[in-house]
Amino acid sequence: MPQAKLAQLSQALELRRAQQLLRTPVTLERYNGRLVVVAGTSYLNFCGNDYLSLATAPPVLQAYADGAAQFGAGSSGSPLVTGQHAVHQQLSDSLADWLGVERVLLFSSGFAANQAMLLTLSSKNDTLVLDKLSHASIIDAALHSEASLKRFAHNDVAALQNLLSQVSQPMVVTEGVFSMDGDSPDLAAMLTLCRRYDAPLLLDDAHGLGVLGPEGRGTAAAQGIAQSELFCTMANFGKALGTGGAFIAGSKTVIDYIEQFGRHYIYSTALPPPLCAAVLKSIELCRSDSWRRDKLHSNITLFRRLGADLPLLNSQSAIQGLVLGSSERAVAVSNQLKQRGIWLSAIRPPTVPQSSARLRITLSAAHTAEDITLLLQQLRQVL
Numbered sequence: 001m002p003q004a005k006l007a008q009l010s011q012a013l014e015l016r017r018a019q020q021l022l023r024t025p026v027t028l029e030r031y032n033g034r035l036v037v038v039a040g041t042s043y044l045n046f047c048g049n050d051y052l053s054l055a056t057a058p059p060v061l062q063a064y065a066d067g068a069a070q071f072g073a074g075s076s077g078s079p080l081v082t083g084q085h086a087v088h089q090q091l092s093d094s095l096a097d098w099l100g101v102e103r104v105l106l107f108s109s110g111f112a113a114n115q116a117m118l119l120t121l122s123s124k125n126d127t128l129v130l131d132k133l134s135h136a137s138i139i140d141a142a143l144h145s146e147a148s149l150k151r152f153a154h155n156d157v158a159a160l161q162n163l164l165s166q167v168s169q170p171m172v173v174t175e176g177v178f179s180m181d182g183d184s185p186d187l188a189a190m191l192t193l194c195r196r197y198d199a200p201l202l203l204d205d206a207h208g209l210g211v212l213g214p215e216g217r218g219t220a221a222a223q224g225i226a227q228s229e230l231f232c233t234m235a236n237f238g239k240a241l242g243t244g245g246a247f248i249a250g251s252k253t254v255i256d257y258i259e260q261f262g263r264h265y266i267y268s269t270a271l272p273p274p275l276c277a278a279v280l281k282s283i284e285l286c287r288s289d290s291w292r293r294d295k296l297h298s299n300i301t302l303f304r305r306l307g308a309d310l311p312l313l314n315s316q317s318a319i320q321g322l323v324l325g326s327s328e329r330a331v332a333v334s335n336q337l338k339q340r341g342i343w344l345s346a347i348r349p350p351t352v353p354q355s356s357a358r359l360r361i362t363l364s365a366a367h368t369a370e371d372i373t374l375l376l377q378q379l380r381q382v383l
Protein backbone atom coordinates (compact mmCIF):
# COMPACT_ATOMS: atom_id res chain seq x y z
CA MET A 1 0.00 0.00 0.00
CA PRO A 2 1.34 3.48 -0.82
CA GLN A 3 1.60 4.69 2.80
CA ALA A 4 2.45 8.32 2.11
CA LYS A 5 -0.66 8.81 -0.01
CA LEU A 6 -2.90 7.08 2.55
CA ALA A 7 -1.43 9.18 5.36
CA GLN A 8 -2.15 12.33 3.38
CA LEU A 9 -5.80 11.29 2.88
CA SER A 10 -6.24 10.36 6.56
CA GLN A 11 -4.82 13.68 7.64
CA ALA A 12 -7.26 15.60 5.43
CA LEU A 13 -10.17 13.56 6.81
CA GLU A 14 -9.03 14.22 10.38
CA LEU A 15 -8.87 17.93 9.68
CA ARG A 16 -12.42 17.87 8.33
CA ARG A 17 -13.57 16.03 11.44
CA ALA A 18 -11.79 18.50 13.74
CA GLN A 19 -13.46 21.40 11.91
CA GLN A 20 -16.86 19.70 12.40
CA LEU A 21 -17.24 19.63 8.63
CA LEU A 22 -17.29 15.89 8.10
CA ARG A 23 -20.37 14.81 6.18
CA THR A 24 -22.04 11.44 6.13
CA PRO A 25 -24.81 10.30 3.82
CA VAL A 26 -28.14 9.61 5.45
CA THR A 27 -29.91 6.42 4.41
CA LEU A 28 -33.63 6.90 3.95
CA GLU A 29 -35.64 3.80 4.72
CA ARG A 30 -38.75 5.38 3.26
CA TYR A 31 -39.53 8.55 1.37
CA ASN A 32 -42.73 10.13 0.17
CA GLY A 33 -41.73 13.75 -0.29
CA ARG A 34 -43.36 15.05 2.87
CA LEU A 35 -42.01 12.37 5.22
CA VAL A 36 -38.74 10.50 5.50
CA VAL A 37 -38.02 7.47 7.68
CA VAL A 38 -34.47 7.28 9.03
CA ALA A 39 -33.33 4.52 11.40
CA GLY A 40 -36.92 3.54 12.09
CA THR A 41 -38.13 7.06 12.92
CA SER A 42 -40.41 9.16 10.75
CA TYR A 43 -39.62 12.86 10.22
CA LEU A 44 -41.29 15.76 8.46
CA ASN A 45 -38.94 16.46 5.57
CA PHE A 46 -37.90 20.06 4.86
CA CYS A 47 -34.72 19.56 2.90
CA GLY A 48 -35.42 17.84 -0.41
CA ASN A 49 -35.64 19.28 -3.91
CA ASP A 50 -38.78 17.38 -4.91
CA TYR A 51 -40.65 20.70 -5.02
CA LEU A 52 -43.74 19.43 -6.87
CA SER A 53 -43.86 16.04 -5.17
CA LEU A 54 -43.43 14.25 -8.49
CA ALA A 55 -40.78 11.76 -7.29
CA THR A 56 -43.49 9.50 -5.87
CA ALA A 57 -46.42 10.47 -8.12
CA PRO A 58 -48.08 7.18 -9.17
CA PRO A 59 -48.24 8.02 -12.92
CA VAL A 60 -44.47 8.75 -12.90
CA LEU A 61 -43.74 5.44 -11.15
CA GLN A 62 -45.96 3.61 -13.64
CA ALA A 63 -44.19 5.28 -16.57
CA TYR A 64 -40.84 4.15 -15.09
CA ALA A 65 -42.05 0.52 -14.85
CA ASP A 66 -43.61 0.57 -18.32
CA GLY A 67 -40.45 2.15 -19.74
CA ALA A 68 -38.29 -0.64 -18.30
CA ALA A 69 -40.58 -3.30 -19.76
CA GLN A 70 -40.61 -1.59 -23.15
CA PHE A 71 -37.01 -0.41 -23.56
CA GLY A 72 -34.91 -2.39 -21.05
CA ALA A 73 -33.17 -1.17 -17.91
CA GLY A 74 -30.18 0.55 -19.52
CA SER A 75 -29.44 2.43 -22.72
CA SER A 76 -26.51 0.13 -23.61
CA GLY A 77 -24.29 2.83 -25.06
CA SER A 78 -23.34 6.44 -25.51
CA PRO A 79 -25.85 8.50 -27.48
CA LEU A 80 -23.84 8.66 -30.69
CA VAL A 81 -23.31 4.87 -30.74
CA THR A 82 -26.27 2.73 -29.56
CA GLY A 83 -27.52 4.63 -26.50
CA GLN A 84 -30.19 6.76 -28.14
CA HIS A 85 -33.60 5.04 -28.04
CA ALA A 86 -36.93 6.36 -29.29
CA VAL A 87 -37.78 7.52 -25.77
CA HIS A 88 -34.67 9.75 -25.64
CA GLN A 89 -35.84 11.45 -28.81
CA GLN A 90 -39.35 11.81 -27.41
CA LEU A 91 -37.95 13.38 -24.25
CA SER A 92 -35.77 15.85 -26.20
CA ASP A 93 -38.75 16.79 -28.41
CA SER A 94 -41.01 17.21 -25.40
CA LEU A 95 -38.47 19.51 -23.70
CA ALA A 96 -38.00 21.57 -26.87
CA ASP A 97 -41.77 21.97 -27.22
CA TRP A 98 -42.23 22.87 -23.53
CA LEU A 99 -39.45 25.45 -23.43
CA GLY A 100 -39.81 26.81 -26.97
CA VAL A 101 -36.25 26.03 -28.10
CA GLU A 102 -34.88 24.54 -31.30
CA ARG A 103 -32.91 21.67 -29.82
CA VAL A 104 -32.12 19.85 -26.58
CA LEU A 105 -29.35 17.43 -25.55
CA LEU A 106 -29.70 15.03 -22.63
CA PHE A 107 -27.03 14.43 -19.96
CA SER A 108 -26.62 11.96 -17.13
CA SER A 109 -26.54 14.73 -14.50
CA GLY A 110 -26.72 18.47 -14.06
CA PHE A 111 -23.09 18.41 -12.99
CA ALA A 112 -22.11 16.84 -16.32
CA ALA A 113 -24.36 19.23 -18.26
CA ASN A 114 -22.69 22.25 -16.65
CA GLN A 115 -19.24 20.84 -17.41
CA ALA A 116 -20.25 20.30 -21.03
CA MET A 117 -21.90 23.71 -21.34
CA LEU A 118 -18.96 25.74 -20.09
CA LEU A 119 -16.04 23.59 -21.24
CA THR A 120 -17.40 23.06 -24.73
CA LEU A 121 -18.71 26.53 -25.47
CA SER A 122 -15.84 28.59 -24.09
CA SER A 123 -12.37 28.84 -25.58
CA LYS A 124 -8.97 30.29 -24.77
CA ASN A 125 -9.69 33.92 -25.53
CA ASP A 126 -13.02 34.01 -23.68
CA THR A 127 -13.67 35.18 -20.15
CA LEU A 128 -16.26 33.25 -18.15
CA VAL A 129 -18.04 35.78 -15.95
CA LEU A 130 -19.75 34.04 -13.02
CA ASP A 131 -21.93 35.09 -10.10
CA LYS A 132 -20.01 34.77 -6.79
CA LEU A 133 -22.56 32.24 -5.48
CA SER A 134 -22.44 29.95 -8.51
CA HIS A 135 -22.98 26.24 -7.95
CA ALA A 136 -19.88 24.06 -7.56
CA SER A 137 -20.53 22.42 -10.95
CA ILE A 138 -20.29 25.83 -12.65
CA ILE A 139 -17.20 26.91 -10.73
CA ASP A 140 -15.40 23.63 -11.43
CA ALA A 141 -16.26 23.79 -15.11
CA ALA A 142 -14.94 27.34 -15.34
CA LEU A 143 -11.75 26.39 -13.47
CA HIS A 144 -11.14 23.49 -15.83
CA SER A 145 -11.87 25.43 -19.01
CA GLU A 146 -9.25 27.22 -21.09
CA ALA A 147 -11.10 30.52 -20.65
CA SER A 148 -10.21 33.12 -18.02
CA LEU A 149 -12.49 33.35 -14.99
CA LYS A 150 -13.98 36.41 -13.29
CA ARG A 151 -16.68 36.57 -10.64
CA PHE A 152 -19.10 39.37 -9.80
CA ALA A 153 -20.90 40.12 -6.53
CA HIS A 154 -24.06 38.05 -6.16
CA ASN A 155 -26.90 39.27 -8.43
CA ASP A 156 -25.21 42.68 -8.66
CA VAL A 157 -25.84 44.11 -12.12
CA ALA A 158 -23.58 47.14 -11.52
CA ALA A 159 -20.71 44.82 -10.56
CA LEU A 160 -21.39 42.77 -13.67
CA GLN A 161 -21.27 45.88 -15.84
CA ASN A 162 -17.99 46.87 -14.26
CA LEU A 163 -16.48 43.48 -15.12
CA LEU A 164 -17.91 43.39 -18.63
CA SER A 165 -16.28 46.72 -19.40
CA GLN A 166 -12.86 45.30 -18.46
CA VAL A 167 -12.64 41.77 -19.84
CA SER A 168 -12.25 40.35 -23.32
CA GLN A 169 -14.88 38.13 -24.97
CA PRO A 170 -17.11 37.72 -21.92
CA MET A 171 -19.58 34.86 -21.49
CA VAL A 172 -21.93 35.42 -18.58
CA VAL A 173 -23.23 32.54 -16.47
CA THR A 174 -25.92 32.76 -13.83
CA GLU A 175 -28.61 30.68 -12.12
CA GLY A 176 -32.38 31.07 -12.33
CA VAL A 177 -32.80 30.38 -8.61
CA PHE A 178 -29.64 30.20 -6.51
CA SER A 179 -29.40 26.83 -4.85
CA MET A 180 -28.44 27.98 -1.35
CA ASP A 181 -30.02 31.48 -1.12
CA GLY A 182 -33.15 30.86 -3.19
CA ASP A 183 -33.08 34.27 -4.88
CA SER A 184 -33.08 35.11 -8.60
CA PRO A 185 -31.16 37.53 -10.82
CA ASP A 186 -32.80 40.29 -12.87
CA LEU A 187 -32.38 38.51 -16.19
CA ALA A 188 -33.75 41.42 -18.26
CA ALA A 189 -31.13 43.79 -16.83
CA MET A 190 -28.40 41.20 -17.37
CA LEU A 191 -29.52 40.64 -20.95
CA THR A 192 -29.42 44.37 -21.68
CA LEU A 193 -25.81 44.43 -20.51
CA CYS A 194 -24.95 41.24 -22.36
CA ARG A 195 -26.29 42.72 -25.61
CA ARG A 196 -24.20 45.84 -25.09
CA TYR A 197 -21.03 43.77 -24.70
CA ASP A 198 -22.04 41.10 -27.21
CA ALA A 199 -21.79 38.52 -24.45
CA PRO A 200 -23.75 35.25 -24.49
CA LEU A 201 -25.89 34.65 -21.36
CA LEU A 202 -25.89 31.03 -20.11
CA LEU A 203 -28.46 30.00 -17.52
CA ASP A 204 -28.50 27.16 -14.99
CA ASP A 205 -32.18 26.79 -14.14
CA ALA A 206 -31.95 23.68 -11.96
CA HIS A 207 -34.17 25.20 -9.26
CA GLY A 208 -36.45 27.27 -11.52
CA LEU A 209 -37.59 24.65 -14.02
CA GLY A 210 -41.00 23.24 -13.17
CA VAL A 211 -41.51 25.70 -10.32
CA LEU A 212 -41.58 29.11 -12.00
CA GLY A 213 -43.39 30.59 -14.99
CA PRO A 214 -46.39 29.47 -17.02
CA GLU A 215 -46.56 25.65 -17.14
CA GLY A 216 -43.37 25.65 -15.04
CA ARG A 217 -41.24 26.73 -18.00
CA GLY A 218 -38.71 28.25 -15.62
CA THR A 219 -37.12 31.50 -14.52
CA ALA A 220 -36.77 33.13 -17.95
CA ALA A 221 -40.45 32.50 -18.76
CA ALA A 222 -41.43 33.81 -15.30
CA GLN A 223 -39.54 37.03 -16.05
CA GLY A 224 -41.16 37.38 -19.50
CA ILE A 225 -37.98 36.43 -21.38
CA ALA A 226 -38.04 34.09 -24.37
CA GLN A 227 -35.53 31.21 -24.27
CA SER A 228 -34.20 32.44 -27.62
CA GLU A 229 -32.80 35.52 -25.83
CA LEU A 230 -30.50 33.24 -23.83
CA PHE A 231 -27.50 31.56 -25.44
CA CYS A 232 -28.51 28.30 -23.77
CA THR A 233 -30.14 26.96 -20.61
CA MET A 234 -29.35 23.86 -18.61
CA ALA A 235 -31.52 22.29 -15.97
CA ASN A 236 -31.79 18.93 -14.35
CA PHE A 237 -34.56 16.41 -13.80
CA GLY A 238 -33.60 15.63 -10.22
CA LYS A 239 -35.31 18.65 -8.64
CA ALA A 240 -38.91 19.67 -9.48
CA LEU A 241 -39.28 16.85 -12.01
CA GLY A 242 -38.51 14.35 -9.26
CA THR A 243 -36.31 11.99 -11.29
CA GLY A 244 -32.69 12.38 -12.45
CA GLY A 245 -30.52 13.41 -15.39
CA ALA A 246 -30.31 16.80 -17.11
CA PHE A 247 -30.34 18.68 -20.39
CA ILE A 248 -29.00 21.69 -22.26
CA ALA A 249 -31.47 23.58 -24.44
CA GLY A 250 -30.77 26.20 -27.07
CA SER A 251 -30.57 27.11 -30.73
CA LYS A 252 -29.75 24.48 -33.34
CA THR A 253 -26.23 25.84 -33.79
CA VAL A 254 -25.37 25.82 -30.08
CA ILE A 255 -26.75 22.32 -29.49
CA ASP A 256 -25.29 20.92 -32.73
CA TYR A 257 -21.91 22.21 -31.55
CA ILE A 258 -22.17 20.59 -28.09
CA GLU A 259 -23.29 17.35 -29.77
CA GLN A 260 -20.12 17.31 -31.85
CA PHE A 261 -17.61 18.62 -29.32
CA GLY A 262 -19.11 18.01 -25.84
CA ARG A 263 -17.02 15.26 -24.28
CA HIS A 264 -19.46 14.76 -21.36
CA TYR A 265 -22.13 14.04 -23.95
CA ILE A 266 -20.14 11.97 -26.42
CA TYR A 267 -18.19 9.75 -24.03
CA SER A 268 -20.89 8.90 -21.51
CA THR A 269 -23.61 6.24 -21.42
CA ALA A 270 -26.98 7.71 -22.38
CA LEU A 271 -29.67 7.98 -19.69
CA PRO A 272 -31.50 4.74 -18.83
CA PRO A 273 -34.59 4.65 -21.11
CA PRO A 274 -37.09 3.98 -18.26
CA LEU A 275 -35.81 7.11 -16.58
CA CYS A 276 -36.55 9.07 -19.78
CA ALA A 277 -40.07 7.60 -19.82
CA ALA A 278 -40.55 8.75 -16.20
CA VAL A 279 -39.24 12.25 -16.99
CA LEU A 280 -41.63 12.48 -19.94
CA LYS A 281 -44.55 11.73 -17.61
CA SER A 282 -43.20 14.18 -15.04
CA ILE A 283 -43.08 16.94 -17.65
CA GLU A 284 -46.64 16.13 -18.71
CA LEU A 285 -47.84 16.39 -15.10
CA CYS A 286 -45.74 19.45 -14.44
CA ARG A 287 -47.38 21.24 -17.37
CA SER A 288 -50.95 20.11 -16.69
CA ASP A 289 -51.09 20.00 -12.86
CA SER A 290 -50.87 23.71 -12.13
CA TRP A 291 -52.30 22.86 -8.68
CA ARG A 292 -48.84 21.54 -7.72
CA ARG A 293 -47.25 24.94 -8.40
CA ASP A 294 -50.18 26.78 -6.81
CA LYS A 295 -49.85 24.66 -3.67
CA LEU A 296 -46.09 25.17 -3.51
CA HIS A 297 -46.46 28.92 -3.91
CA SER A 298 -49.18 29.15 -1.26
CA ASN A 299 -46.87 27.16 1.05
CA ILE A 300 -44.05 29.63 0.35
CA THR A 301 -46.35 32.60 1.09
CA LEU A 302 -47.57 30.98 4.31
CA PHE A 303 -44.02 30.16 5.45
CA ARG A 304 -42.83 33.72 4.83
CA ARG A 305 -45.86 35.22 6.56
CA LEU A 306 -45.58 33.01 9.64
CA GLY A 307 -41.79 33.35 9.73
CA ALA A 308 -41.69 37.12 9.15
CA ASP A 309 -39.90 37.65 12.49
CA LEU A 310 -37.08 35.22 11.67
CA PRO A 311 -33.85 36.33 9.95
CA LEU A 312 -34.73 34.62 6.68
CA LEU A 313 -32.86 35.38 3.48
CA ASN A 314 -34.83 37.40 0.94
CA SER A 315 -36.27 34.63 -1.21
CA GLN A 316 -39.66 34.07 -2.79
CA SER A 317 -38.72 30.59 -3.98
CA ALA A 318 -39.08 27.09 -2.49
CA ILE A 319 -35.58 27.52 -1.02
CA GLN A 320 -35.66 29.51 2.23
CA GLY A 321 -32.32 30.13 3.92
CA LEU A 322 -31.89 30.80 7.63
CA VAL A 323 -28.25 31.76 8.18
CA LEU A 324 -26.98 30.77 11.64
CA GLY A 325 -23.26 31.58 11.24
CA SER A 326 -21.05 28.87 12.69
CA SER A 327 -21.18 25.25 11.61
CA GLU A 328 -21.52 24.19 15.26
CA ARG A 329 -24.67 26.27 15.73
CA ALA A 330 -26.22 25.08 12.45
CA VAL A 331 -25.55 21.44 13.36
CA ALA A 332 -26.88 21.91 16.91
CA VAL A 333 -30.12 23.50 15.67
CA SER A 334 -30.53 20.81 13.02
CA ASN A 335 -30.05 18.07 15.68
CA GLN A 336 -32.56 19.66 18.02
CA LEU A 337 -35.11 19.85 15.21
CA LYS A 338 -34.49 16.18 14.51
CA GLN A 339 -35.35 15.37 18.12
CA ARG A 340 -38.63 17.16 17.49
CA GLY A 341 -39.45 15.15 14.37
CA ILE A 342 -38.22 17.58 11.71
CA TRP A 343 -35.60 16.62 9.13
CA LEU A 344 -33.66 19.72 8.19
CA SER A 345 -29.93 19.25 7.54
CA ALA A 346 -27.41 21.95 8.29
CA ILE A 347 -25.57 23.31 5.24
CA ARG A 348 -21.98 24.13 6.06
CA PRO A 349 -18.88 25.44 4.27
CA PRO A 350 -17.57 24.70 1.71
CA THR A 351 -21.09 24.36 0.26
CA VAL A 352 -21.79 27.91 1.52
CA PRO A 353 -19.28 30.70 2.30
CA GLN A 354 -17.38 30.67 5.62
CA SER A 355 -19.43 31.81 8.65
CA SER A 356 -22.70 31.44 6.77
CA ALA A 357 -23.65 27.92 7.82
CA ARG A 358 -27.40 27.69 7.64
CA LEU A 359 -30.59 25.78 7.53
CA ARG A 360 -31.73 25.47 3.92
CA ILE A 361 -35.44 24.98 4.31
CA THR A 362 -37.11 23.64 1.20
CA LEU A 363 -40.85 23.69 0.75
CA SER A 364 -42.86 21.38 -1.42
CA ALA A 365 -46.36 20.95 -2.79
CA ALA A 366 -46.66 17.95 -0.47
CA HIS A 367 -46.48 20.03 2.72
CA THR A 368 -49.67 20.96 4.49
CA ALA A 369 -50.35 24.26 6.28
CA GLU A 370 -50.10 22.31 9.57
CA ASP A 371 -46.61 21.06 8.61
CA ILE A 372 -45.42 24.59 8.00
CA THR A 373 -46.98 25.91 11.20
CA LEU A 374 -45.33 23.09 13.14
CA LEU A 375 -41.94 23.75 11.53
CA LEU A 376 -42.06 27.42 12.51
CA GLN A 377 -43.21 26.67 16.07
CA GLN A 378 -40.35 24.21 16.54
CA LEU A 379 -37.82 26.49 14.88
CA ARG A 380 -38.75 29.36 17.16
CA GLN A 381 -38.41 27.20 20.26
CA VAL A 382 -35.04 25.82 19.20
CA LEU A 383 -33.60 29.20 18.18
Ligand SMILES: Cc1ncc(COP(=O)(O)O)c(C=O)c1O
Binds near residue numbers: 204206236238
Ligand atom coordinates in the same frame (compact mmCIF):
# COMPACT_ATOMS: atom_id res chain seq x y z
C1 LIG B 1 -27.77 25.03 -9.40
C2 LIG B 1 -27.40 23.60 -9.64
N1 LIG B 1 -26.78 23.27 -10.78
C3 LIG B 1 -26.41 22.00 -11.04
C4 LIG B 1 -26.65 21.00 -10.13
C5 LIG B 1 -26.17 19.61 -10.42
O1 LIG B 1 -27.23 18.83 -10.86
P1 LIG B 1 -27.24 17.23 -10.63
O2 LIG B 1 -27.60 17.03 -9.20
O3 LIG B 1 -28.29 16.74 -11.58
O4 LIG B 1 -25.88 16.74 -10.97
C6 LIG B 1 -27.33 21.30 -8.94
C7 LIG B 1 -27.71 20.30 -7.93
O5 LIG B 1 -27.14 19.50 -7.40
C8 LIG B 1 -27.69 22.64 -8.68
O6 LIG B 1 -28.27 22.97 -7.53
